[in-house]
Amino acid sequence: MARVIVDVMLKPEILDPQGQAIAQALPRLGFSGVSEVRQGKRFEVELDGPADEAALSDVRKMAETLLANTVIEDFSIRVEG
Numbered sequence: 001m002a003r004v005i006v007d008v009m010l011k012p013e014i015l016d017p018q019g020q021a022i023a024q025a026l027p028r029l030g031f032s033g034v035s036e037v038r039q040g041k042r043f044e045v046e047l048d049g050p051a052d053e054a055a056l057s058d059v060r061k062m063a064e065t066l067l068a069n070t071v072i073e074d075f076s077i078r079v080e081g
Contacts, residue, residue, distance in 0.1 A: 002051035003080040004059045008068045009040035043067050044080075051079040 010016050016038050023037040045062070047055050059077055068075040 001049070002047045002055070004045045004047060004051055004056065005078050005080050006043040006045060006059065006063050006067055006075055007040060007078075008043070008063070008073050008075045009038060011072055011074055014072045041067075 018039040019037040022039065023034060026032075026034050026037070043063075045059055047059075049055065056077060056079075063075045063077065064070055
């Protein structure tokens with residue numbers, strides 16, 4: 001059994017209003033020294049078997065077709081543990 005993490009983030013050229021709202025709220029909450037915040041999504045995919053090349057290829061296809069909007073988002077895949 002393996003866990004694969006898929007992190008999805010807006011592409012750098014795409015405006016991130018949620019990240020901007022968070023960045024603007026931080027100083028009001030007493031946090032300083034933050035110049036930018038980008039908000040994203042994290043998916044944890046539990047596999048029945050090992051995280052071999054075939055399984056990772058399937059997770060990549062999942063990310064491309066369902067988990068991420070590849071027009072405006074980038075994603076990365078990593079095996080946890």
